[in-house]
Amino acid sequence: MTRDTEAERRALAERLTVSGELRSRGWRAAVEAVPRERFLAAGVFLPEEGGWWRPVTPGSVGDEAWVEIAYRDESLVTQLDGHLTADRVGEPVRGIPTSSSTVPSTVVGMVEALDVRDGQRVLEVGTGTGYSTALLCHRLGEDQVTSVEVDPDVAARADAALEAVGYSTWTVIGDGLLGHPLRAPYDKVIATCAVRRIPYAWVRQTRPGGTILATVGSWAYGTGLARVTVGEDGSAEGRIIRRASFMPARSQAAVPPAGDLSARAAYPDSERVTPIDPRVLEEWMPALLAQLAVPGAQFVKALGEDGEQSYLFDTERESFAHLRAGPGGWTVRQGGPVALWDRVEEALAGWQETGRPGIETVRLRITPRAHTYWLEGRLAMRWEHQVG
Structure with a gap:
């Protein structure tokens, strides 16, 4: 495309200034100078219903449509499955995003x-x-x-x-x-x-x-x-x-758990009722705390014959937690050497008892031997992850 985008760059800078993200003169000059569309030359994949991705390239749409896409304040997927770019396909495809132009x-x-x-x-x-x-x-x-x-x-x-x-x-x-x-x-x-x-x-x-x-x-x-x-x-x-x-x-990308999830959690060592609704892990701070409590675990939601279910899998430690909703609340079944949900439950209970502080209260320290996290002013809520 040959159209100049100076007006769009200035408009983007103004939007980011109004939103509070762009605060300094030097970075505003950079946003106004750098044409985002030049870094999308191979095209982008736009999401469609059903998990499909529609390839769009500068040549497949007019200049005005391409500029509108390039200056959206949203993340634009530029690669699927570690190799596929939009200029290599002509029809919607399925795939996992592996590279993108991040939200400005x-x-x-x-x-x-x-x-x-x-x-x-x-x-x-x-x-x-x-x-x-x-x-x-x-x-x-x-x-x-x-x-x-x-x-x-x-x-x-x-x-x-x-x-x-x-x-x-x-x-x-x-x-x-x-x-x-x-x-x-x-x-x-x-x-x-x-x-x-x-x-x-x-x-x-x-x-x-x-x-x-x-x-x-x-x-x-x-x-x-x-x-x-x-x-x-x-x-x-x-x-x-x-x-x-x-x-x-x-x-560092984790491989998503595959296969029959219920089969992978078929042989628990314990089963009990939990006072913590696992849907709280769909909130940002609880999800971060859960990752601090059980580093290496993955959280998966599923809809089974018995209704909504959630899983935690830690393949390295060969441990799992399976949470299932029932008439009396949520039941957790755990297996393996690490009781994953016990650790998550303890972290979330402590967080609730201390007034549900925000994500900005999490502090961390890095040394060659360990990464330590804690909540500011709440030293009892502390997690140490050994390295190696």
Whole structure:
């Protein structure tokens, strides 16, 4: 497409300013300068009923329709199943989103929270389409930005888009979670993917006093944006500053439980009534607390012959919890060496007793040996996850 989108970029910046996400002059200039549509050249997949995805490319719709799509304040899926892009299919398809152009308000909110200063060096984990990389390059200068992308095809498209708008930054193809030193130390590290826990490799690559900003959690919701500061002793400490939702880092993505779920939970070690309604795990803070209480577990909802049912599976520990609604409330059946629901129940009961504090009260500390989480002012609610 050849149409200039200056008006749309200015309108986007104004919307984000009014919403409170865009607060500084430098980032507003970046939003007004970087054309989002250039980073969507391979097209996008738009959701349709029944789990289908409709491919849309710049050539399949007119300029006006394409610009309207590109400047929506919503996440636009750019890849399915780790390989499929919209320019490779002509009809609606099914698939699992594996790459996207994140909601502009989320991107801008994150870079504002990064609190960068002129001259600082930034490592971005997860180049994706390259749109956020371009914003960083405009704000700091391309020599100050290194971006890591695990998917070679995604990286190639991002590099092409960055060059098309005048940036040539350090884009590294590889797994940034492995801790390759790259150009460390960095003043700031920002991850545009979700991780189960912040890798200590990122702490090693950040100078003392530097900041790491990453979404922690492995569920589709109940994840939080963590901001931690690296200390002189090699630890990092901070807090969850807001809700956040990103696709999981490829190396940390959990494989969804497959097969007959009821069969996998057929032989429990115990059964009892629980006072906690598992539907509370559809709320953000309870879902985050559950992940802290049983790291590695996955939460699955199902509708069986006996009505609504919920499952927790921890395949590594070979444990499960099966919750089923009945006339007298919810019954939980548990099996394996770890009583998953007991731990979740304890965390949620403590949270309710302390007045249901918000996600911003979660603090965390990272060391080479452990990740520790606790609720601010409530030290009894504490979880330590050993590393290795």
